[in-house]
Amino acid sequence: MRTHVAIVGAGPAGLLLSHLLAQDGVDSIVVETRTRAYVEARIRAGILENSTVELLRSCGLGDRLDREGDPHRGIYLQWPGERHHVNFADLIDRKVWIYGQTEVQRDLGAARDAAGQQIHYEATDVALHDLGTEQPHVTFTDADGRALRIDADAIAGCDGSFGPSRAAVPDLAKQTWERTYPYSWLGILADVAPSTDELIYAWHPDGFALHSMRSARVSRFYLQVPNGTDLADWSDDRIWDGLAARLGHGQDGWALTPGPITDRSVLPMRSFVMAPMRHGRLFLAGDAAHIVPPTGAKGLNLAVADVALLAPALTALIRKKDPGPADAYSDAALRRVWRCTHFSWWMTTMLHTGGADGGDPFDAELQQSQLRWVTSSTAGATGLAENYAGLPIEF
């Protein structure tokens, strides 16, 4: 097969890239290891920042988001005895939207169907070749067992943290940075109306907790747990008791309403950046190039921002034979990646405590001091708002 861009991975980065390229008249073929049903059902991110929403609207993907998405003006930050609202809309005139990654993925799938996009799901043995030439190619075995090859002008590595694209860049051609945190998140989905109008981020001596939501009837919760936590050790009662204690059930009359748990998982927390985000004719986007802990709600938004920069760069390279934007892609994307990496690290280290191990009392005082500053100073709150609600794509 022959196309302009071979895209490895049909997650949000891969499908949005194929959508944006098609609007500019650039063809692509997408290769994905999982089934379509699996990709569309994966429970992951749920918060879209302002620039993500604007981009999705501008490329014709905003209709259902505008109908069903839930715009939030800000978030609550709390610690035992106190809850404060940080109002992004008042501070910086920007909002965030509650709209699950599953919904974004379905909207992208429907749009690509309508356009007749070629996507090979359930591919195996996906491998990248000749990246240092102007005619790289991808080989794979399709769902029917046929060995296939895609020749392209460029390859987009949108295959997340465990795909072959990052690994295809030789060690001597890349630099990586990594931070593993000493805690994980136990996340649940519950069939119950949220007990709050906007997200609650809670600092607590037992560990961090987050009350998020997916819709008017489905709530999402997270509890900080030690690395290596076994889900079998967390009964429904233990989860709800932990959430009630950390989120402040009873505080100023606020009540947490439990409900049937429909999904549960443990998510390790990691920061990772690889540079450059390009090797020859391979361009990396999204989790393939960087991972952030989810505390700042940046993973999905960063993937969108990457492909918003990558699509015009590949269009210029392929249609106008202008390599300038492609040469500038990695530096432009990394500028934003590092901003979001810092913000995600900052939110994570401000809110996660020693938990069951007790932790360092000095750290705990510093965290509470930061929280008091962010919630009482306009300058502090504005910094958080700017980063959380999202900087412009071209930041």
Ligand SMILES: Cc1cc2nc3c(=O)[nH]c(=O)nc-3n(C[C@H](O)[C@H](O)[C@H](O)COP(=O)(O)OP(=O)(O)OC[C@H]3O[C@@H](n4cnc5c(N)ncnc54)[C@H](O)[C@@H]3O)c2cc1C
């Ligand atoms: C378990 C989990 C929970 C998360 N929860 C949150 C959250 O609560 N909040 C938040 O903000 N962010 C969260 N994130 C982060 C967010 O979901 C990601 O940042 C986002 O999905 C990145 O999109 P992407 O397209 O770059 O990568 P992905 O969504 O990972 O897509 C990559 C695609 O490549 C495919 N692939 C892998 N290997 C191959 C191969 N060999 N060949 C072809 N295709 C391949 C994968 O199957 C996948 O479909 C979570 C991530 C994970 C992994």
